Amino acid sequence: MFSDLNVFKTAYAMATHAGQRQAVISRNMANADTPGYQARDIEAFDSVYSGGPRTKMIASRNGHLNGVERGDWAEFTPENPTDPNGNSVSIEEEMLKAVDVKRQHDRALAIYRSSLTILRASLGKV
Known part of the structure; x- marks a missing residue:
């Protein structure tokens, strides 16, 4: 009953993915001064691990989901500048990614902890 x-x-997969992405980010930061090194990243967890068919949310009226229509925002595509030595690692971007990955890992642990508490409560062992 409780074996599957x-x-x-999902919590295990999320924590594992966060660990793998953190390793890639730390490798990027370690090679920030390596000539010719190109920054790497792996896909976000939600695009890698999909538990079933993906469906999109449907807006019932204008501005329902995000408050504004997509056309109201100016598109921002950051350039990927390279240093004179050909390195494309931005320490600032890597730091932001590292914070995001830490939050993802903490979220996975919180999900696991909450699920375990619920399971214990259902068994009467709180």
Whole structure:
């Protein structure tokens, strides 16, 4: 009955993905001064691990989901400048990615902890 709980598998997959992405980010930061090194990244967790068919949210009226229409925002595409030595690592971007990955890992642990608490409560062992 309790041997195949998807919530634990998802939390484990999220924590594992965060660890792998953190390794890539730390490798980028370690090579920030290496000539010719190109920054790497892996896909976000939600695009890698999909538990089923992906569906998009449907807006019931204008401005319902995001407050404004997509055309109201100016598109921003950051340039990927390289240093004179050909290195494309931006320490600032890598720091922001590292914070995002830490939050993802903390979220995975919180999901696991909450699910375990619920499971214990359902068994009467709080």
